[in-house]
Amino acid sequence: MTTSAIPANPPTGTGGIPAVGEPLPGAAAEPAGPPALVDRLDALDRLVQAGFGRLDEPVLDDAGALLDRAGQRLRLSGDHTIVTLAGGTGSGKSSLFNAICGLELSPTGLRRPMTSKAHSCVWGLDGAGPLLDWLDVDKRHRYARASALDMERADAGLQGLVLIDLPDHDSIQAVHRAEVDRFVTIADLLVWVVDPQKYADAALHRNYIVPFARHTGVTLIVLNQVDRLAPHEIDDCVADLRRLLEAEGLADPRIVTASAVAEDGVHGFRDILIDTVAARRARTERLSADVDRVAERFTAYRFEAEPPTTVDDGHRAELIQALTDAAGAPAVAEAMESAYELRAADFVGWPIAAIVNRLRSDPLRRMRLTELREELRNAFTGPIGAQQGDVDNALQGVTEGLTPELPTHWGRSLRAAARSHATEIPEALGESxxxxxxxxxxxxxxxxxxxxxxxxxxxxxxxxxxWIGFLVAYGVLDVGGDDPGGLVGQAGLIPYVAVLVVCTLGMGWLTASACRNLVALSSAKHGDKMEHHMRQGIERVAFEKVVEPIEDDLEVYARFRADVDVALG
Structure with a gap:
């Protein structure tokens, strides 16, 4: 077996987030788990998109960071398992690292901190370069064990292992702690190295054990330096450590004892590493645990009860009626009904009565109907047609029956959706x-x-x-002295002609009276038809500007609830 520094290899992939359904380089060696993981990541991505502008930004930021990290990790080698050795000052991480590697690769000693930069050792070079570039391991601290050249050796079982020795998590140097925090979020297997004296260190448990309690499946606790304990003390120490971990939320924690100085002191730890590398599930299990933790935070933004999917008929009718009143459609219909009657009077009214009315001062008769029509048309060219305050009240009313069935954040989103076209509605109502x-x-x-x-x-x-005038002039007054005779000179015709005049005037008055009744009936129908047409236009405005945005938002919430279930697995 040989050891060599790993040269920096340029990344072979784009390093971006994989698209839905896109094949993942390096994933061929994974078992059947990754497709389910990709589905969960896709669902998480949809949750972020749906929650943008609706949910709390810290939750969306954490989910977005996970999606970016998972996308990059899945694009890199699936044949390698990233294992980090993390722990406090004096826990013996570097000694354990060197014992597994078989060489003194990471500095050890009494001076603290000894490890200031992450050191890596890789078993199997193929595909490791881009992975280490992504991990941002310093090129001076990259090493490789070419175990593939000698498959008879014990290290052959570690083929595919990327073992990383981290700085102390409790270092006084902030840059060291930041290095630990960064690797803890991207490692496939988290190995916490503790010693018998400080295994209950509050900083370790508060900052790392408790926050990652859901990652039990990808967490290993190594109780190091057990050579300092008597055999019965080892069991007591392990039992107390297990009790402490379970109290902090780790279900059935994995604990292994080790000693970097004792003969065969790291065999148990090495066996676990061999099993982990052989299974090649650590990458998927780590990302699944991360998705579990992030997806759980989205459950606070949904109710278990089935949400409404549409605006019910009652609220829709109330909205349309409120917008109808806001636009003044009944008053317009009444005005147009009156205009219809005035227009009809010019045609079916008794002309003699119209002449008499014109001799009197009647402002209604002086009003031109075309001018009335243009005034009505010009009244609906802007917000004058419907007051914004009345529209706002209508929009508030339509959401009151829906928001109680939604979580707070989605209730605010629904109200915002209802008001998304609020400033456009008055003009749209006027146009309709x-x-x-x-x-x-x-x-x-x-x-x-x-x-x-x-x-x-x-x-x-x-x-x-x-005719009566001629009869009076020639038949009664004998104008001209000559009797013209016939129909003009016979005065006896005057009563008959007078009756004809009276009948004619009576017929005209009766005709006008009967037509007024018909016009009244027609104008009422005309007004109803007019209001119906206006109401149809208002219904169209209500659907396009209010109902449709609300139902779109409800559909987004319904998909959000389904995606939460998918993301939770």
Whole structure:
């Protein structure tokens, strides 16, 4: 077996996060677990995307960091298992590291701290360069055991091991502690080396054991320097250490004893390393434990009860009614109904009565209907058509029945979704009402028939009055002295012609009266039709600007709940 420094190899991959379904370089040697892990990572990625702008940023930041780290790790060698030796001052990490490697690669001694930089030893060079580059191990502290050249030796079982000796976690140098913190988050197997005197060190347990209690499957506790204890003291020490770890949340912690100075003192630890490397599951198990820890934090943002998926009919009807009132659609329909009646009066009204009305000061009759129409149309070109305050009240009402069924953060998101187009709604309502207004360019055909009939009656009445004038002039007053005779000179026709005038005027008045009743009925139907058209436009605005964003947000929440289950595995 030979030992050599590992040259820096340029990364063969992009180092980015793998896309969904993209093959992962180096993952071919993994067992059937990685596809499930990739599915969980995909779900976690969707959780981050759904939570952006909705959930607490620290949770999203931690999940994003995990996704980035997992993506990079899965792109690197799956044939290597990263094992870190971490511990406190004087615990014997470096001695243990050297004992496993078989050479003095990491400095040991009484001076503290002895290890100021991470040292690595790799069994198997193929693919190790990019991995060590990602780990950012100093090139001067990279070593390799070429055990593959001599498969008969005991170290052949360690093929694929990347063993890293870390600085002391309790070092007075902040840079050393930062180095430990960095490697603890990326190692496949966490090995905590403790000694009989300081295995209950508060800093170790508070800063590392408790926060990573869910990582029991990828955590190993090595009680080192047991050569200093009597055989019965070893069992007592292990039992007390186990009790302490279980009290801090580690379920069934793995503990192994070791001594770097005793003969065969590291065989138990070496056997565990061999089993771990052979299984090649440490990478997947570590990332799965990380996903467990992060995904658990997302459960606080969902309820177990099934959420609503749409705005129910009751709240939708209330919203439409509130927007209808805010836009003043009933008043507009009433105004247009009055305009319809005024317009009809020009066609079916009794012309003589219209002439009499014009002789009086009537502001309604002086109003031009086209001007009324343009005024109504111009009233719906902006926020004048619907007051913003009324719209805001309508939006608040539609979410009141939905937010109690959602967690706090999603309730805020739902309210924001309902108000996402709040400033656009008044103008949109005005445009919808404007489109519903009639053009007044066409009138019912029967109006023209009635108008022709009325003017015919007026003509008959006028001609009859002229006839009476001639009868009076020639038949009664004997104007000109000559009797013209016929229909002009016979005074006896005056009563009959007068009756004709009265009948004609009566028929005109009766026709106008009957048509007014028909117009009243028609105008009511016209107003209802107008309000219906306006309401259809308001319903369209309500759906596009309010209901659709709300339902989209509810759909995001429903997918979020499902993705939490997937991420939890």
């Amino acid at each position: 009402l404007k489109e519903a207004l009639p053009t007044f360019n066409t009138v019912p055909r029967w109006w023209w028939l009635v108008k022709t009939w009325q003017y015919f009656l007026v003509l008959v009445a006028v001609l009859s009055i002229v």
